[in-house]
Amino acid sequence: MTTAAGELTAELRGFRKVQRLAYECAEAVAAQLKPGVTEREAARMQRTWLRERGVRDWFHLPFAWFGDRTAFVNFRVPLQFFPTDRPLEPGMPFILDMAPLYEGCTADIGYSGSLGVNPVQNRLMDDLEAHRELILREVRERRPLREIYEDVDRLMARQGYANRHRAYPFGVIAHKVDRVPERRWSPHVFGFGTRSLKGLAADALHGHREGWSPLWSPYRFSDHPPQPGLWAVEPHLGFRGTGAKFEEILVVTDSADPEQSAFWLDDDLPHVRRWAEDK
Amino acid sequence: MTLPAGVRERRVRTGGVELCVAELGDPSGPTVVLVHGYPDSKEVWSEVASRLADHFHVVLYDVRGHGRSTAPRPLRGGFTLEKLTDDFLAVADAVSPDRPVHLVGHDWGSVQAWEFTTVRRTEGRIASFTSMSGPSLDHFGHWINKRVRRPTPRRVGQLLGQGAKSWYVYLLQTPVLPELAWRGPLGTYWPRILERLEKVPGGGYPTSSLPTDAAHGVWLYRDNVRTRLRRPRTDAYAHAPVQLITPLGDAFLSENLFDDLEHWVPQLARRTIPARHWVPRSRPDQLAAWISQFVTSVEGGRPDAVKATGKYADRFGGQLVLVTGAGSGIGRATAFAFAEAGARVVAVDRDAEAAVRTAELSRLLGAPEAWAETVDVSDEQAMEKLAEKVAAEYGVVDVLVNNAGIGLSGSFFDTAPKDWKKVLDINLWGVIHGCRLFGKQMADRAQGGHIVNTASAAAYQPSKALPAYSTSKAAVLMLSECLRAELAGQGIGVTAVCPGFVNTNITSTARFAGVDAAEEKRLQKRTARLYGLRNYPPEKVADAILRAVARNEAVVPVTPEARGAHLMSRFTPRVLRAIARLEPPL
Ligand SMILES: NC(=O)c1ccc[n+]([C@@H]2O[C@H](COP(=O)([O-])OP(=O)(O)OC[C@H]3O[C@@H](n4cnc5c(N)ncnc54)[C@H](O)[C@@H]3O)[C@@H](O)[C@H]2O)c1
Numbered sequence: 049m050t051t052a053a054g055e056l057t058a059e060l061r062g063f064r065k066v067q068r069l070a071y072e073c074a075e076a077v078a079a080q081l082k083p084g085v086t087e088r089e090a091a092r093m094q095r096t097w098l099r100e101r102g103v104r105d106w107f108h109l110p111f112a113w114f115g116d117r118t119a120f121v122n123f124r125v126p127l128q129f130f131p132t133d134r135p136l137e138p139g140m141p142f143i144l145d146m147a148p149l150y151e152g153c154t155a156d157i158g159y160s161g162s163l164g165v166n167p168v169q170n171r172l173m174d175d176l177e178a179h180r181e182l183i184l185r186e187v188r189e190r191r192p193l194r195e196i197y198e199d200v201d202r203l204m205a206r207q208g209y210a211n212r213h214r215a216y217p218f219g220v221i222a223h224k225v226d227r228v229p230e231r232r233w234s235p236h237v238f239g240f241g242t243r244s245l246k247g248l249a250a251d252a253l254h255g256h257r258e259g260w261s262p263l264w265s266p267y268r269f270s271d272h273p274p275q276p277g278l279w280a281v282e283p284h285l286g287f288r289g290t291g292a293k294f295e296e297i298l299v300v301t302d303s304a305d306p307e308q309s310a311f312w313l314d315d316d317l318p319h320v321r322r323w324a325e326d327k
Numbered sequence: 328m329t330l331p332a333g334v335r336e337r338r339v340r341t342g343g344v345e346l347c348v349a350e351l352g353d354p355s356g357p358t359v360v361l362v363h364g365y366p367d368s369k370e371v372w373s374e375v376a377s378r379l380a381d382h383f384h385v386v387l388y389d390v391r392g393h394g395r396s397t398a399p400r401p402l403r404g405g406f407t408l409e410k411l412t413d414d415f416l417a418v419a420d421a422v423s424p425d426r427p428v429h430l431v432g433h434d435w436g437s438v439q440a441w442e443f444t445t446v447r448r449t450e451g452r453i454a455s456f457t458s459m460s461g462p463s464l465d466h467f468g469h470w471i472n473k474r475v476r477r478p479t480p481r482r483v484g485q486l487l488g489q490g491a492k493s494w495y496v497y498l499l500q501t502p503v504l505p506e507l508a509w510r511g512p513l514g515t516y517w518p519r520i521l522e523r524l525e526k527v528p529g530g531g532y533p534t535s536s537l538p539t540d541a542a543h544g545v546w547l548y549r550d551n552v553r554t555r556l557r558r559p560r561t562d563a564y565a566h567a568p569v570q571l572i573t574p575l576g577d578a579f580l581s582e583n584l585f586d587d588l589e590h591w592v593p594q595l596a597r598r599t600i601p602a603r604h605w606v607p608r609s610r611p612d613q614l615a616a617w618i619s620q621f622v623t624s625v626e627g628g629r630p631d632a633v634k635a636t637g638k639y640a641d642r643f644g645g646q647l648v649l650v651t652g653a654g655s656g657i658g659r660a661t662a663f664a665f666a667e668a669g670a671r672v673v674a675v676d677r678d679a680e681a682a683v684r685t686a687e688l689s690r691l692l693g694a695p696e697a698w699a700e701t702v703d704v705s706d707e708q709a710m711e712k713l714a715e716k717v718a719a720e721y722g723v724v725d726v727l728v729n730n731a732g733i734g735l736s737g738s739f740f741d742t743a744p745k746d747w748k749k750v751l752d753i754n755l756w757g758v759i760h761g762c763r764l765f766g767k768q769m770a771d772r773a774q775g776g777h778i779v780n781t782a783s784a785a786a787y788q789p790s791k792a793l794p795a796y797s798t799s800k801a802a803v804l805m806l807s808e809c810l811r812a813e814l815a816g817q818g819i820g821v822t823a824v825c826p827g828f829v830n831t832n833i834t835s836t837a838r839f840a841g842v843d844a845a846e847e848k849r850l851q852k853r854t855a856r857l858y859g860l861r862n863y864p865p866e867k868v869a870d871a872i873l874r875a876v877a878r879n880e881a882v883v884p885v886t887p888e889a890r891g892a893h894l895m896s897r898f899t900p901r902v903l904r905a906i907a908r909l910e911p912p913l
Contacts, residue, residue: 205831208659
């Protein structure tokens with residue numbers, strides 16, 4: 049999917065563009081957060097920002113989680129993921145999560161931060177770096193997704209954290225994303241774009257016949273090597289009342305060259321820059 | 328008990344009496360004024376004062392009519408809170424003319440100090456107040472009124488409860504008799520009563536002035552209680568940060584008395600301690616630590632710094648907690664939960680890196696201090712060295728959690744002697760060493776404490792697949808019960824925790840006897856997945872452990888299956904025996 053010179057194909061450039069747009073949105077909204085802003089308001093700020101820049105459709109509508117909701121404390125039903133009226137307070141951790149569609153390409157990103165200093169949140173962000181490295185390394189080794197999932201779990205446990213992506217539907221750490229044809233009418237169910245869901249469902253059906261799944265889970269249906277395509281990967285650490293994650297696209301190809309067989313779509317993202325600066 | 332060497336005495340004249348004032352420590356440091364209760368004299372503080380003297384300028388005085396201070400003439404009307412406030416101001420002006428002082432009061436000393444802290448004329452003279460076992464009479468008056476005026480069943484219960492605890496207050500209101508009793512038999516027997524009922528250690532306290540102190544002090548009640556309770560002041564708001572220390576076993580005051588305190592005190596930190604009324608005698612280490620921490624944080628301009636966020640912060644804040652096997656799973660989660668409650672944590676594990684990690688994260692969570700120690704709990708000498716080091720460098724452990732343990736599965740005949748040895752060495756001997764060494768330090772200190780041993784539901788649920796592990800855990804359970812009986816009289820609690828299936832790393836490290844390495848790997852993976860599906864988090868076990876310590880519970884089954892099996896072991900043991908014969912689903 050990349051040219052010999054290591055440049056991205058036009059299609060990947062499209063995905064990178066929307067992913068960058070989404071991270072820009074996250075940074076812009078994060079900079080506007082102040083005490084008293086609610087999750088609903090933060091979600092609306094993301095929506096408005098992206099709409100103003102031409103986003104018309106979503107894989108899912110933006111989410112915002114504040115305080116111990118960043119670690120999904122006491123989440124039991126999926127409805128609890130939706131933004132609430134909880135106001136942000138000084139020192140509180142937060143996560144913004146959005147999945148805009150733009151020019152037919154999907155992004156699905158997660159941005160974690162805190163309002164002012166939060167040493168625990170800070171530490172979680174530092175410790176996410178090892179997960180980004182581990183996932184890439186093991187995907188390049190073509191290890192079964194289920195085993196990579198378990199290795200991420202083990203690394204989290206060693207770090208002293210709990211796996212919070214387990215709280216997502218099907219406990220997935222990642223899911224496939226694809227091009228979605230742009231239409232004027234784009235209905236949503238429970239915040240998810242129907243056309244994107246249709247895409248996932250079609251993939252699931254297709255994969256089911258071939259023995260793979262578009263969902264990267266701890267279950268047997270993920271007991272297969274990484275499937276070429278784009279994966280939105282989101283390791284989510286939880287530590288008592290604080291959660292942190294990143295979410296970004298991992299490109300998997302069928303190239304024999306390990307470097308080309310898998311790579312992060314973009315290395316110029318806020319969390320990656322942060323780790324580089326710390327060095 | 329006399330005051331420690333190096334004490335400086337002076338006499339302060341005020342309002343017709345002469346007060347005996349003692350000072351210790353560096354006068355240029357922050358001044359801490361200790362006020363004693365009834366029937367006591369300033370010597371009640373001797374243990375606390377000597378511990379505080381290393382850091383502060385410590386001042387104690389005999390309340391008028393007590394110890395070596397003179398009594399007012401006549402006695403009646405000589406002990407009003409107004410006069411006691413005059414005394415305090417005179418002492419404060421003498422010992423710390425330029426800086427406000429930190430007040431500490433116990434019993435009637437605390438009742439007085441509440442008055443000092445809530446009247447306007449002392450504003451600017453008090454930097455902080457640590458209160459134990461003595462309410463503000465005004466707050467108490469409002470507390471009663473609120474319950475009398477709107478008597479819900481609960482409120483009536485609270486009223487009756489406190490009413491029953493105040494029997495002695497009514498007695499003291501009768502004329503002459505109390506004086507006669509104190510100067511007669513009660514004065515003679517009082518020290519023994521204190522030792523027996525109140526668990527106050529002997530050692531020369533109370534002093535010989537007791538009969539006179541007690542006879543004079545009766546007027547504290549007669550001059551104040553009725554008038555104040557009938558017409559409590561409505562403006563009794565504290566003008567300094569207050570730390571409230573509540574002994575949970577106090578025979579004279581119920582905890583509910585302080586329910587509404589936030590209304591009166593803008594900056595309130597709460598502490599609870601499992602002890603009886605005379606904490607200055609029975610728990611001097613803990614009091615000195617809490618007073619130091621509070622005074623230091625107020626001096627540093629952060630009176631709320633003591634506020635850890637955890638649920639049991641009032642109980643465990645500043646305590647020293649040692650957890651073995653703290654590098655993973657239940658032990659690590661337990662260390663974190665104590666850290667969140669503001670405890671100081673010693674994380675012990677044979678895996679050095681994991682222990683360091685636990686200590687690091689504990690500090691992030693709110694532990695004022697946390698250390699990692701790399702020790703194998705089955706190594707007797709290493710444990711002895713650890714115990715020495717901890718006592719010398721960190722102090723006597725308040726809560727010990729013997730949690731390190733390993734899993735071993737396989738039929739009895741597949742289990743080789745060396746497997747048996749290993750599992751017993753860690754699971755049983757590790758616990759024995761911990762109890763022997765750290766429990767001994769606790770018992771010698773004689774100021775209470777708590778030991779938690781991690782047993783398992785396997786301690787009462789037999790299984791043909793886990794003979795060695797279950798045996799080791801049954802032994803831990805019985806050891807805990809025996810030790811609990813032995814230490815009960817010394818205020819040291821012992822708890823056996825029986826978790827059930829908890830999603831930790833134990834499944835990946837458990838040994839499977841009688842199979843080759845490849846099969847063992849497969850079985851480990853399989854169990855790990857099963858426990859993963861069950862997905863009971865170690866954090867919940869940690870919560871159960873903190874709760875068990877706070878409530879001093881004996882045996883604590885945690886997960887529903889552990890609780891179910893525990894019930895069955897008592898009522899339908901045959902069912903458990905039938906389950907024991909099943910092949911585990913591996
Ligand atoms: N996980 C469960 O389902 C379960 C159920 C019942 C009882 N338990 C008991 O709980 C305790 C903790 O187990 P866990 O599940 O957290 O396991 P774990 O394997 O996650 O953690 C145990 C920790 O103890 C340490 N350790 C092991 N042997 C040691 C030794 N000799 N000296 C010092 N440290 C040592 C290990 O390095 C590890 O960090 C054990 O006693 C276990 O038997 C666990």
